[in-house]
Amino acid sequence: MTDFPDMIAGEGSLAAYLSAHAPRVEEALGNAGAVLFRGFDVPDAQAFDAAIEAFGKLGFTYEDSLSNAVRTNITPRVFTANEAPPQTEIFLHHEMAQTPIYPSALFFYCEIAPSVGGATPLCRSDRVFDRLATEAPQFIERLDKEGVRYTNFMPGDDDAGSGQGRSWKSTLNSATPEGAEKRLKELGYSWEWQSDGSLRATTPALPAIRELGGGRRSFFNQLIAAFRGWSDSRNDPNKAITFGRGEAITADDMAPAIAIADELTYDLQWQAGDVALVDNFAVMHGRRPFRGKRRVLASLIS
Numbered sequence: 001m002t003d004f005p006d007m008i009a010g011e012g013s014l015a016a017y018l019s020a021h022a023p024r025v026e027e028a029l030g031n032a033g034a035v036l037f038r039g040f041d042v043p044d045a046q047a048f049d050a051a052i053e054a055f056g057k058l059g060f061t062y063e064d065s066l067s068n069a070v071r072t073n074i075t076p077r078v079f080t081a082n083e084a085p086p087q088t089e090i091f092l093h094h095e096m097a098q099t100p101i102y103p104s105a106l107f108f109y110c111e112i113a114p115s116v117g118g119a120t121p122l123c124r125s126d127r128v129f130d131r132l133a134t135e136a137p138q139f140i141e142r143l144d145k146e147g148v149r150y151t152n153f154m155p156g157d158d159d160a161g162s163g164q165g166r167s168w169k170s171t172l173n174s175a176t177p178e179g180a181e182k183r184l185k186e187l188g189y190s191w192e193w194q195s196d197g198s199l200r201a202t203t204p205a206l207p208a209i210r211e212l213g214g215g216r217r218s219f220f221n222q223l224i225a226a227f228r229g230w231s232d233s234r235n236d237p238n239k240a241i242t243f244g245r246g247e248a249i250t251a252d253d254m255a256p257a258i259a260i261a262d263e264l265t266y267d268l269q270w271q272a273g274d275v276a277l278v279d280n281f282a283v284m285h286g287r288r289p290f291r292g293k294r295r296v297l298a299s300l301i302s
């Protein structure tokens, strides 16, 4: 797909560009689902922060989120992308679609481009949905009817060696099990404490398909990432996802979704100074494995 993402090439301050052209950028985002800003002068996290500020949208903070990933804030609105090890692939997902609270869009900024690998795969979920509706209609019908539940194990303390390593204390914003349980109850989760101090949490049935308006629908969920990637010393990907009524989603169920998404994926190869804006409802993202140094920062829009 050569038409994806839309690229806006320019020079000088990205903050100045975004404050002057926000409506044009929004339109490009609505059409393409992702916009790449290349050639602008974005030397560091502070310049990235200023560009986001200039765009004028409300932020969505990592502390308030139920993200599973371990991250570090650089500025109040900018944080490191998932800190999982370089050889770990992060599979396609919509940011935080495995929780009831998610951002509408994400900004990425490449401070240091990796020398080998490290692209950000992007995939239009509305196109994935359209293909699945024809090629796997029963799967789609069932997702539509039942939604999905996600189960994951959160360690007692952050484990930066895993893409699923954020502790329950950080995820649920509580230092005590009592406080964590209160939050889980509010969210409608079920849970079980483990003997090693970790917590198994299962979400209520969450929608797996989202209406985008104008009759478009997207495959808005975390199924591919959970099924392919939620694997560490605590998590078993075969137990991570079920249909809303609790029956397992199998490898056979997932095969068409994975194949179609792979086919439709565009690898964004970063250059230092690049900024990308991604519509979180229409486009999935991930991270290819890499070697050497790579620094990509992210920021979420409410």
Ligand code: FE2
Residues within 6 Å of the ligand: 093, 094, 095, 285
């Ligand atoms: Fe992500």
